[in-house]
Amino acid sequence: MLLCDIIFPQNLSYLTYIVPEELKERIRPGQIVQAPIRGRIKSGVVFRIHSDVAEGMGSLRSIDDIILDKPLFSEKLLSLINWAADYYSTNHGLVLKATPFKDFIRKRRKGQLHLPSGTDKPLSIPEADRGHVKRVLATRRYRTFLYKAADREYEVGFTCLLLERISSAVVLVPEIRDAEAVYSALSGMLERDVAIYHSGLKGSEKAEVLHGIHEGRYGIVVGTRSAVFAPLHSPSMIIVLREHSSAYKQEESPRINVRDAAVMRGYLENIPVVLASVTPSSESYLNAIRKKYTMIGSAEGIRRPEVIIVSHKETRDKRPLSRDTARRLRNLSHNEQVLAIIHRTGYSLLVCQECDSMVECERCGKPLVVYRKGQESYMQCHGCGQKYPLFSECPHCGGYRLGFFGAGIERIEEELKKIVARKVVRVEVPETRPDQDTGEKPLILGTYNTRRLDVRDISLIAFLNPDASLNRFEVKAVERFVQDLFYFRDFLGDNGRFLIQTSIPWHRVYRYVKGWDYDGFILDELKRRRQHDLYPYTRSVRIEISSNSIITHDRVDRVMDSAVKSLPLDYQYDEKGNLKGFSLLLRDRDSRSLKDRLSRLLKLCRKEGLKARIDIDPVFL
Template structure:
């Protein structure tokens, strides 16, 4: 295909929604709107903390309208491809074919097509995931990072970067304001606002509805997958004609298959992890390397009976359909969504009331706006709380707050959070929708332990096919670093929590320090390899598994 043929094709954002007028702003929105408008043409980093349903997206539209009137462009970053269908529809309803879309799900032809429209100035509103940050836009008027707290903005493969942080850098280069927005800002961003590095903007009132009432259920006092509170609340919402959203952030039918006699679990031959059992079709899968095999009826070590243990989203779907035979359920996770239009189809069915209940992993918690959802249920809030990660509580709080916030946007909503840790701060503050309370307590904990945002942090990961060589390299580098580590604390080395992935053994070091400059200078001395062992550096890591 020639360049001319690509240029003549219909733009990717072809599913143009009927044009919509801008909505009147509330007094609270107007105050936020005016502060950003006054900064247009200069670099000012803003942190917009707005409760779920407070009208943040409407502000993006109105700022974008003003940017276009001034001959400038608007760049909006969103965390997940799953959010793009609704965002595309809403943005094209306001800006028509001025909208271009960039994300990793595009074909090479579509990516080139959109890239050309942006470069030539035919699309001045760019919407996309983290890679859209590099869109060839001239004359940027404003950058918005929606759901700025989301870990999807961090690219874990080389080159590693956080699109949220680079958005601030690009805004500074372009001489324009940048708005980082979320109902649950990251602690780093909120701390920057408290320190005066960012200008804090707040939206505390929900528009067109009220924040849902939330009930915590202690599952140590319950039997079965769903508590009576969960079941009765869901039933009432459905009987009243509402829709429901149910979250379990765990793929598959069960997290592992275990022998009832000797206790051995079926593990991946390539990774140090158990295989996840999927029911339809029956298969054991590794979600890291892709290995899959048929389930076992008998233990290969002692011939005992194999049993599935734990709960995954497929089992939740099975239970819901058993309890509510006539319920129209749609599932949204990586395994259920096949095909490039799958996200569109599921969300469109939800909007058109062809679906009664949307069941999903964390992707259902982010940014979706469906006013008919009156009930949100969290099957197990504890899934991420026990990970060996200092951000585990923050991520759990954010996920719970975000998913609870999907309820009650068109009226009164209710949410039920099932947990085995009902007194955990992440659960308690999420149920209260109390961001400030959580932040105050979590910042105190981080400060006491010396974790970001009170220090700078880096991870050095060592990987190789020979376990002893990896360990040897990790200890050698650790000793070398300690000789010049003035003002930098070095933790480790130690075997990584995921000690082997894709047949490569893994060890790591954690470096912490008050001076970012000093930490970077120390990291710059590291080699890329020690013999056959690969050395990888991750500054400001979002994961330490």
């Protein structure tokens, strides 16, 4: 009896079916088939074909039909799906949901694809990097190169030079606007068709593009996360741009890190992988130090704009902008473009000046943020989302002397309007470009999401509260701040400069920032993390545990006892104060030991009737 295991895009592992006699000659791994599941006929992918009848299988049903003779997924892509299910401690069905499978089986509507137009803008790279292009192209087997680009334009230019000389490749980018920009550059330069695939396309457009890839009409695929599973048979290379971006990590299950999946696909396909970034991630940098990756790139062409550090000790009776910052902003001419960045949303925090305590959320204990919407003011918790009316007395001591502490984007906007004699535009939707007259240029105010703005030739970029980033209780907080600075550097004009207002001007990071020395910074950062046994020198797993019923403290204790050396992160309560869930972090230098501990913990959770949501190698630690 011939059997086959089929993966359905559902939250379950593969299921075994009988292959009917009339389909035995046609069946192959990777094909799309239809089979009965839960009383309905649904489409799935053949994972493997075998004749092993295991005990306890019960009565097996037969597959209904083969929908597509040519396999959608090659055996190497099926191996990638299998690896992802094992590595991320999930099932094959959830991994299949993360692939383009469901978009492929949509109904096709042949017609005009609405794609970005190509650009003829010339792209170049430093002369010293052209030798690296030849070195990568000469590699005919698996090898991961870490290309440290001088700036983002060189990063794309390096990619274009590689793709000029190879027949097929997958190019991954973190965001849709990156995909469109890279697609425009490639389609304007290459003489063959380039495919673009991302979530912003219509369903019928995604289906048409995927069928084109599957049929061999496209050799180059540019896309966001799920494009790592693009049905491009026998690619010559995989390229990951801005490899440090946290956007490569899926927020929903199975929480795959697509950058790491791209490296594994390169290994399975036995082809070179190029990870490119102006500011490589600490984990990739460490892999290069350990000779797992090959570092390439040069310092030629690096821009080093002026960085002004302004000291400003924020206290409860001071305004959020120092006199020096206000003077510099006021003295700028009206034809100079200014971008001000503040890390916090809302207006401010609220503090009692009598008992010196913050006003906190009654449900989860996190500080409440004041918001002002016109004449209305309210407070909101950024932890659980609970809203409150603006407090008039302290919930701790009953005092009435409540004052604002710190500044969010709303309060900074209020202050800037008092300081500068120009229009201040607060950008709420970063994908849109602020309207600008031909004369006076407004001062643009936004959060770090303004990295998505299409604004260039800026004269001054002011970081008004980087301390909120540097002081975060998170392993990669400082690294991300430096990466953001380098990213915003490309927004500056020829004589543009940075202004950083901080209460900790002595922080070690500013020594490297002022000299634009990313290598020195990341080596120092890795040294410090090694001393404290932090990522990437240890592996981590975050587990979010929840239940439909109340979780007693005895159940929490049993879970924590089973998770030896675990770190509790936070607790979630319902409106009545009952514990509904909690999170913990497992860390270990040894991957096998970590997996064993996770297995024991999940077994206990099943016994206790608890749900566990797993995040392997979490981005935010």
